[in-house]
Amino acid sequence: MISPPKLRNDCFALPPGVDWIPMETALSTLRDRMTPVVGQRVLPVDQAAGMVLAAPAQAQRNNPPADNSAVDGFGFAGPVPDGPVEMALVEGRAAAGVPYGGNVPVGMAIRILTGAILPEGVDSVVLQEDVAREGERIAFNGPLKKGANRRLAGEDVRAGQPLLPAGHRLQPQDIGFLVASGISDVTVFERLRVGVLSNGDEVVSAGDSAPETLGPGAIFDANRPMLLAQLTQWGFEAVDLGCASDARDDLRGRLDRAATEVDAVLTSGGVSTGDEDHVSALLRDEGQITSWRIAIKPGRPLALGLWKGVPIFGLPGNPVAAFVCTLLFARPALEVLAGGQWRQPQGFDVPAAFEKRKKPGRAEFLRARIGSDGRVEAFSSEGSGRISGLSWSTGLVAFDEAERHVTPGDPVRFLPYAGF
Numbered sequence: 535m536i537s538p539p540k541l542r543n544d545c546f547a548l549p550p551g552v553d554w555i556p557m558e559t560a561l562s563t564l565r566d567r568m569t570p571v572v573g574q575r576v577l578p579v580d581q582a583a584g585m586v587l588a589a590p591a592q593a594q595r596n597n598p599p600a601d602n603s604a605v606d607g608f609g610f611a612g613p614v615p616d617g618p619v620e621m622a623l624v625e626g627r628a629a630a631g632v633p634y635g636g637n638v639p640v641g642m643a644i645r646i647l648t649g650a651i652l653p654e655g656v657d658s659v660v661l662q663e664d665v666a667r668e669g670e671r672i673a674f675n676g677p678l679k680k681g682a683n684r685r686l687a688g689e690d691v692r693a694g695q696p697l698l699p700a701g702h703r704l705q706p707q708d709i710g711f712l713v714a715s716g717i718s719d720v721t722v723f724e725r726l727r728v729g730v731l732s733n734g735d736e737v738v739s740a741g742d743s744a745p746e747t748l749g750p751g752a753i754f755d756a757n758r759p760m761l762l763a764q765l766t767q768w769g770f771e772a773v774d775l776g777c778a779s780d781a782r783d784d785l786r787g788r789l790d791r792a793a794t795e796v797d798a799v800l801t802s803g804g805v806s807t808g809d810e811d812h813v814s815a816l817l818r819d820e821g822q823i824t825s826w827r828i829a830i831k832p833g834r835p836l837a838l839g840l841w842k843g844v845p846i847f848g849l850p851g852n853p854v855a856a857f858v859c860t861l862l863f864a865r866p867a868l869e870v871l872a873g874g875q876w877r878q879p880q881g882f883d884v885p886a887a888f889e890k891r892k893k894p895g896r897a898e899f900l901r902a903r904i905g906s907d908g909r910v911e912a913f914s915s916e917g918s919g920r921i922s923g924l925s926w927s928t929g930l931v932a933f934d935e936a937e938r939h940v941t942p943g944d945p946v947r948f949l950p951y952a953g954f
């Protein structure tokens with residue numbers, strides 16, 4: 535007679551002597567192994583948004599380049615004491631791009647527009663709304679400090695100043711910053727090529743079959759287009775590696791090809807312990823596996839490894855686990871491979887709108903969003919196949935390994951998706 539093991543029905547139960555890897559241990563192992571793997575090139579700065587700087591950028595020019603007016607008004611030599619004052623205007627005006635060439639004598643004023651270089655003799659500007667004008671004379675009430683409404687040359691950026699370090703991923707506003715500081719070209723890293731491969735005989739590519747023609751055992755490949763879109767949004771070159779069947783040779787062939795075409799691979803499915811879980815088995819037998827069985831929910835079967843020197847993120851097949859593991863593990867690691875900095879997700883404490891009893895021993899992540907009352911709501915189900923909750927959510931609530939009983943109003947850590 536077969537003697538069965540004691541029923542635990544606990545996915546976090548491992549055979550005696552095998553331990554779950556704590557998430558922080560898996561992350562620091564990953565971090566230690568990552569270095570940039572991409573080449574460099576020079577690009578015109580206006581084509582460099584989303585690229586990672588490979589060399590620091592240094593200001594070529596002061597910003598602003600000269601002292602100028604912050605407002606439309608009248609310029610003169612300040613300060614002006616308390617009380618009413620009257621000034622005669624010089625002939626002409628100072629406008630942005632059309633400087634006034636003359637000198638403005640002490641006690642006189644000049645019509646000046648926002649952005650105009652301050653003419654000689656002018657160090658202060660009164661706002662036109664505060665002025666009464668009659669012909670070529672103006673009157674206004676002091677006091678006004680010397681330097682009022684003046685923008686000093688170089689007050690934002692000084693020529694020669696370091697602007698952005700190597701490893702910085704250029705945001706749209708950085709492009710404006712660099713251009714204003716006189717930079718026309720930047721040295722950037724080539725985009726990291728990241729392949730995405732799905733697994734499983736049941737998985738069908740969107741568009742290959744109409745929903746009504748699919749048998750009940752087939753499912754559409756949700757992970758691949760979701761992950762490709764996410765990688766593109768993060769600034770990587772996302773490469774579609776298709777879907778491998780549950781034949782090990784097919785998977786091996788696709789990984790071999792991927793190793794020559796891309797810098798890193800995200801696979802989904804086939805990492806657990808089932809008969810058809812070929813990704814983890816293949817990595818173990820013929821590649822390298824560096825972390826497996828990580829104490830997180832969702833995502834415990836996540837397998838991190840190498841295939842022919844190329845990092846593989848063996849994501850679980852359940853879409854929620856695949857997405858969450860991509861955020862937590864692939865995101866920071868890919869950024870380093872791409873020449874950037876290891877990224878710590880940004881988060882903040884928000885009162886919970888839900889109750890939760892959390893078991894000790896594993897980190898947990900709930901799909902969440904901020905409600906109209908400013909509290910954070912958690913998706914109604916923790917089921918890792920419930921992809922609707924990913925779409926519903928705008929971030930994750932993160933719990934560390936400790937046991938926790940959250941009641942409504944308790945602060946919890948919210949990590950917006952945009953902060954990864």
Ligand SMILES: Nc1nc2c(c(=O)[nH]1)N[C@H]1C(S)=C(S)[C@@H](COP(=O)(O)OP(=O)(O)OC[C@H]3O[C@@H](n4cnc5c(N)ncnc54)[C@H](O)[C@@H]3O)O[C@H]1N2
Binds near residue numbers: 755850
């Ligand atoms: N006996 C145990 N069974 C399972 C365990 C366990 O510890 N012991 N862990 C469970 C957990 S947690 C997860 S997560 C899954 C992960 O398993 P795999 O990575 O091996 O994934 P598959 O079995 O291939 O697929 C799981 C699930 O996801 C669906 N799937 C797969 N690929 C896609 C795709 N591209 N798009 C949409 N959905 C996909 C697949 O059909 C399955 O339903 O294992 C548990 N089992």
Ligand code: MOO
Binds near residue numbers: 834854918
């Ligand atoms: O953790 Mo599996 O990661 O539930 O979906």
